[in-house]
Every structure is written in structure tokens, then in C-alpha cells.
Amino acid sequence: MRVWGYPHPGTWSIDAPITVVVTTGSARVRSRGITGLRLAEGRAHPWRIGEIPGVDPVTALFMCAGTLTDDQMVIALDAMTSTADNYPGLREGRPTLTPIDIEQCLRAWVRFPGSRRVRDGLSRTRDGVESPKETETRLLLATGGLPEPVVQHEIHENGVLIARSDLAYPDLKIAIEYEGDGHRTSRDQWRRDVQRQRELEDLGWIVIRVTQLDLVDTRPLLDRIRRAVASRR
Structure with a gap:
């Protein structure tokens, strides 16, 4: 998933094991630092990602599904199906996918570790998302x-x-606007953000800006949004 640029929790290290996929009936790869995985014919589709041999995004997601939380799954699905052209980190040349495409693959795979999490996550996926923090x-x-x-x-x-x-x-x-580091470090972006907020407030909008800290200590943000919602009802 990381090779494709999709959000994945944690960080990769050079010592992390590599999973090598082979079809059922083939000899399982056995070597230090390598985990072998057998999949039925037609499940995984070989793909070259730059100079790296790999598998298609859906196979990568399904292989990781058992290690993701419910919210992490939705974040990954939002990224995988996003039609936004400015979603950060996504690799160029990746296949275009829709929730229906993933649902069809899910039916073909039937059951695997995390399959229910994928199924539940698809119902919570939304189109057009532009960042992992927006989903979060x-x-x-x-x-x-x-x-x-x-x-x-x-x-x-x-x-x-x-x-x-x-x-x-x-x-x-x-x-509600999520403010990533680019909004903080770019002077032009910061000025545009301030001007846009002024324009929206002049039109009667309440603008709530969210930072990473709000996603760690969540109560103040939730209380603020609840007050804003209550004030408009």
C-alpha cells in the first residue's frame, strides 16, 4: 500500500519483512526477511510500480486488511477511490477504482482476514476526499x-x-477546514486562507479550522462544533 502511496499506519523500515505472493500450487518462497503468501489464480494481478514489482492496489489492501482498524480502513478506501487530483502522495499511473470495483473483488475473494472490515468500510467511504486528515x-x-x-x-x-x-x-x-503543514509554512497559502475565511464569514458562515492537535485532543473541537451546530438550530 505504501508503494502505491495510499495511507498506511506506522512507518516502514529497511528491516520490515517483504511479502512475496505466489499462486496456489506454486512453491512458497522461503527466505529470511520474506513472508510467502499463496493466493488462488486470478486473485492477485502483477503490477510494476515504477521499478518495483508488486500487486494491484486492491490485492494490497486486502492483504493488509487484517492489520487495519475500522477507521484506518475507511481512510485507505477514501484514498483509493478518490477522484481528487490533489490527494497527497498518490502515485501517478495508479488504476482508477470505484467502490463498486472493490466490492466486486470482495465478492470474488469471499473471505479473508479483515474482509468484514473492508465491507463495512465501503459503506462509510465518500467520493472526492482530498486528504487522510479530512477523512479522519x-x-x-x-x-x-x-x-x-x-x-x-x-x-x-x-x-x-x-x-x-x-x-x-x-x-x-x-x-470545517483541516489545516495541514502546507497552510502553515506557505505564506501565500496562509494569506489565501485568511482571505477566504473573511469572505465566508461576511456571507454568514461559521468557519472552524482544524489542526493535528485537534485530532489528538478531540474534546475541545467536538465541543466547538456542537456549539456551532446548536447556534444554528
Whole structure:
């Protein structure tokens, strides 16, 4: 999954074992630092990722499914099916996938460690997501008992696009923006963010900015969003 650029928890090290996939009936690869895995014919599709031989993204996801949490699975699925052209880290040349494509593969594989997690995660996947933290924030709101926000909501005024909010409650005019490091380190981006927030507030929107700290100590953020929602009802 990491080779494809999809979000995966933890960090990779040079000492991490490599999984080598062979078809059923082939000799299992046995060597130090290598884990052999047999798959039925037609399940895995060989793929060259740059100079690295590997498997297709869906096979990679299914092989990792048993090690991911429910939320980590949704984050991976959101990335895998995103139609956004600015999702960070994704490798160029990756196949275009939809939830239906993954569901079809899931039916073909039937059962494997984490298969139920994949199935449940597909029902929580949303299109157009632009970052892992955007998914993490959306899932946090749901866990906190808040309504599910709209993903990448476009805000227009008199037919003119003013902004596109990471997450939003359009009927309540509440926009939720995740601020990654690029928003902090780029002077131009920071200025654009400030100007956009002013424009939205002039139009009566509440703008709530989220940072990584909010996803670690979540209570203040959830309380703030709850107050904003209550103020608009």
C-alpha cells in the first residue's frame, strides 16, 4: 500500500519483512526477511510500480486488511477511490477504482482476514476526499455523535464560486477546514486562507479550522462544533 502511496499506519523500515505472493500450487518462497503468501489464480494481478514489482492496489489492501482498524480502513478506501487530483502522495499511473470495483473483488475473494472490515468500510467511504486528515476529521465527527458533514462542498454567491470547504453543514452554514503543514509554512497559502475565511464569514458562515492537535485532543473541537451546530438550530 505504501508503494502505491495510499495511507498506511506506522512507518516502514529497511528491516520490515517483504511479502512475496505466489499462486496456489506454486512453491512458497522461503527466505529470511520474506513472508510467502499463496493466493488462488486470478486473485492477485502483477503490477510494476515504477521499478518495483508488486500487486494491484486492491490485492494490497486486502492483504493488509487484517492489520487495519475500522477507521484506518475507511481512510485507505477514501484514498483509493478518490477522484481528487490533489490527494497527497498518490502515485501517478495508479488504476482508477470505484467502490463498486472493490466490492466486486470482495465478492470474488469471499473471505479473508479483515474482509468484514473492508465491507463495512465501503459503506462509510465518500467520493472526492482530498486528504487522510479530512477523512479522519469526518469520522471523528460521526464518532462524536455529530451529523455527517458534506465532503468538499462548493460555496457560491451570485453564481460565483467563493470557496470549497473540506467538510461542511451547508444548511447551517458551517464550514470545517483541516489545516495541514502546507497552510502553515506557505505564506501565500496562509494569506489565501485568511482571505477566504473573511469572505465566508461576511456571507454568514461559521468557519472552524482544524489542526493535528485537534485530532489528538478531540474534546475541545467536538465541543466547538456542537456549539456551532446548536447556534444554528
